[in-house]
Amino acid sequence: MAERKTIAFRVDESQKQKWKKYAENNPEYDSLSHLVRLAVVHEMSDRYGRAGSGGGVDSGKIGELVTAVQKVEGRLEEVEKNVEDATEAAYSTAEPAAEIPPKGEILSALPHGKNNAMTADAIAVELGIDNAETALMLAYELERLEGETSAVGRIVESEGEAAESWAEAMAGGGATVTKRYYREE
Known part of the structure; x- marks a missing residue:
């Protein structure tokens, strides 16, 4: 093995501490000497690029x-054009959104009193709704109205037995749960 020679040079103590700290904080360097040796090798290999040569x-x-x-x-x-075309095609061929009747019409169609309560599907028929999507939207609207206003009541039944809530009906083990709506008197 060839004998290694020592090369000494002088730097300020603060510079030495910066280099030493850098070498300690970066695992790719074994020591301050290793950092300096690699820096020289990189400089000589033109890895950093010569000054003024654009790196x-x-x-x-x-x-x-x-x-x-x-x-x-x-x-x-x-890709942007394809997305734009697909979006335009989706909006131009989409069916119009289901429209449910206004709140007043829905309230007018509700039967009066608990004894006359009807399912959302039966109320949809009363309103002349023959589209399944619109009938489903009506059911959601009836739920919303029942929660928001005291004018709409709801009966929840599990296999013909009255329940206080949907959760109670489900807990009763009934396979069929029915909601019927009515207008409070």
């Missing part, structure tokens, strides 16, 4: 990078 990157590599970025930009524009 050692040749113009051919820059041209390749510019071409690659332009290709990516072109693909991105194509």
Whole structure:
């Protein structure tokens, strides 16, 4: 093994401490000496690039990078156009949203009193709704009205037995739970 020679040079104590701390905080360096040796090797290999040479990157590599970025930009524009076209197609061919009757009409269609309560489907028929999506929206609206106003009441039944709530009906083990709505008298 060749004999290693020592090279000594002088730096301020503060500079030495900065380099030493850097070497200690970065696991790729074994010591301050290792950091200095690698820095010299990198400088000599032109890894950092010579001063004023643009960091050692040749113009051919820059041209390749510019071409690659332009290709990516072109693909991105194509994807954006496809998304725009798909969005436009989705909105132009979509069926109009289900519209339920106004609140006043719904309230007028509700039977008066608990004894006359009806399911949401039966109320939909009373209102002339023959679209399943609109009937479902009506059921949601009846739930909302029952929660918001004292004008609408609801009966929950599990296999014909009255329950105080949906949870109680489900806890009773009934396979069929029915909600019926009515207008409070």
